[in-house]
Amino acid sequence: MEIEKRSLIEGISRRQFIQMSTMLGTAGLLSHSLSSLAAGIVNLPFANGKRSMASFPQKGNLILLRTRPPLLETPFEVFDKGIFTPNNLFFVRWHLADIPTSVDVESFRLKVHGHVKKPIELTLKQLVHDFQPVQMAAVNQCSGNSRGFFQPRVSGAEWGNGAMGNALWTGVRLKDVLKKSGINPGAVQVRFNGLDKGVVPGTPDYMKSLDVDHALDDEVIIAYAMNGKPLPLLNGFPLRLIVPGWYSTYWVKMLSDIEVLNKPDENYWMTSAYLMPATPGASVAPGQKDYKKIPINKMVPRSFITNFKDGDMIHAERDMAVRGIAFGGDAGVKQVLFSADRGKTWKPATLGKDYGKYSFRQWETHFRAGPRGADQVLMVKTINSHGLEQPGRPTWNPTGYMLNVIEKTILHSV
Numbered sequence: 288m289e290i291e292k293r294s295l296i297e298g299i300s301r302r303q304f305i306q307m308s309t310m311l312g313t314a315g316l317l318s319h320s321l322s323s324l325a326a327g328i329v330n331l332p333f334a335n336g337k338r339s340m341a342s343f344p345q346k347g348n349l350i351l352l353r354t355r356p357p358l359l360e361t362p363f364e365v366f367d368k369g370i371f372t373p374n375n376l377f378f379v380r381w382h383l384a385d386i387p388t389s390v391d392v393e394s395f396r397l398k399v400h401g402h403v404k405k406p407i408e409l410t411l412k413q414l415v416h417d418f419q420p421v422q423m424a425a426v427n428q429c430s431g432n433s434r435g436f437f438q439p440r441v442s443g444a445e446w447g448n449g450a451m452g453n454a455l456w457t458g459v460r461l462k463d464v465l466k467k468s469g470i471n472p473g474a475v476q477v478r479f480n481g482l483d484k485g486v487v488p489g490t491p492d493y494m495k496s497l498d499v500d501h502a503l504d505d506e507v508i509i510a511y512a513m514n515g516k517p518l519p520l521l522n523g524f525p526l527r528l529i530v531p532g533w534y535s536t537y538w539v540k541m542l543s544d545i546e547v548l549n550k551p552d553e554n555y556w557m558t559s560a561y562l563m564p565a566t567p568g569a570s571v572a573p574g575q576k577d578y579k580k581i582p583i584n585k586m587v588p589r590s591f592i593t594n595f596k597d598g599d600m601i602h603a604e605r606d607m608a609v610r611g612i613a614f615g616g617d618a619g620v621k622q623v624l625f626s627a628d629r630g631k632t633w634k635p636a637t638l639g640k641d642y643g644k645y646s647f648r649q650w651e652t653h654f655r656a657g658p659r660g661a662d663q664v665l666m667v668k669t670i671n672s673h674g675l676e677q678p679g680r681p682t683w684n685p686t687g688y689m690l691n692v693i694e695k696t697i698l699h700s701v
């Protein structure tokens with residue numbers, strides 16, 4: 288374990304050097320990304336879905352939604368290659384444009400303050416050496432993943448299905464760090480802030496809060512590694528919060544400040560942004576106004592076919608292997624059901640290795656391709672271990688959150 292820790296710290300220092308030499312300020316980041324724009328163009332399967340590919344520092348080719356602050360989507364083929372999303376192909380989402388282009392690992396401090404017995408400041412070395420390391424596989428998914436599929440259309444980043452990824456996170460329990468500082472009686476929430484800022488004066492700083500009970504559970508992690516390596520800068524180097532089972536709006540990147548609050552957090556990002564309808568399935572009718580809104584929270588189950596895409600041609604009347612990924616949201620995957628006849632009949636798929644309830648789970652099964660000329664509608668759905676099942680009808684809300692409708696993939700037999 289000692290050796291592992293040391294090599295991680297060395298990895299972090301090396302990383303810092305790479306950042307210093309490749310990222311010459313925000314302007315450098317911009318020109319770097321623009322000059323390396325790959326010739327590739329992709330068409331996400333909805334209106335105005337044409338996108339270019341781009342490569343940012345430490346990242347491979349990703350689908351470009353916006354340059355500054357960056358919104359980069361994982362090309363869907365990546366999810367067919369494995370259960371863990373490679374760091375360089377992991378999607379990227381930032382709200383504010385003033386993002387540090389390097390972080391000095393020696394002077395960096397994680398501060399814990401507010402309604403605590405003793406405010407503390409931790410170095411990265413202290414975090415790595417003085418606390419018990421923990422590891423967890425967990426899906427990081429944007430609340431607005433798949434927003435581009437909303438009908439009627441809604442405003443916001445028009446993601447396809449690639450604003451999600453699964454990684455093995457290594458770090459320390461938030462609980463252990465909070466204990467070191469000592470929470471005072473009367474604490475109600477814990478607020479997380481990162482190093483990013485707005486460029487326009489008065490822009491609300493990006494901060495998110497969890498209830499104290501949630502912050503003190505065993506599962507919330509302050510991660511310093513992603514798939515065994517330091518986090519890419521754009522995914523939150525050197526530290527980010529991992530809130531397993533919850534939408535990634537809470538997974539604060541470049542985490543540098545933890546504040547224990549004795550009253551509910553009323554900052555913009557908690558009370559105005561990231562609200563969902565408190566209705567069944569988070570759905571409302573287009574135009575509806577009179578509903579209660581609450582902060583978005585737990586993820587819902589989803590599943591995808593990864594080895595075919597809509598419109599693919601297959602050989603008629605052959606046995607075909609089909610596979611994909613599933614996740615249960617805030618619970619494990621109990622079952623994945625597959626249909627090759629537009630949902631008339633369903634059969635359980637075989638599940639792959641279980642990396643824990645918050646991870647992607649691979650599934651696979653077979654079907655018989657239809658006669659020549661036929662269109663064949665494949666469908667897949669997950670039921671999670673709480674018994675929650677993907678809906679047959681798409682979620683709709685004006686913010687474009689939480690889509691988890693059963694996916695349909697139409698193949699043509701030739």
Ligand SMILES: Nc1nc2c(c(=O)[nH]1)N[C@H]1C(S)=C(S)[C@@H](COP(=O)(O)O)O[C@H]1N2
Pocket residue numbers: 377378379380381382383427428429430480481482483493521522523535536537538539540541542
């Ligand atoms: N500091 C900071 N953390 C943040 C954000 C941000 O804008 N600033 N965006 C959040 C949102 S909305 C998403 S979807 C995830 C994206 O994580 P990723 O870029 O590592 O994929 O980061 C979350 N953490």
Ligand SMILES: [Mo]
Pocket residue numbers: 380428429430431535536
């Ligand atoms: Mo997000």
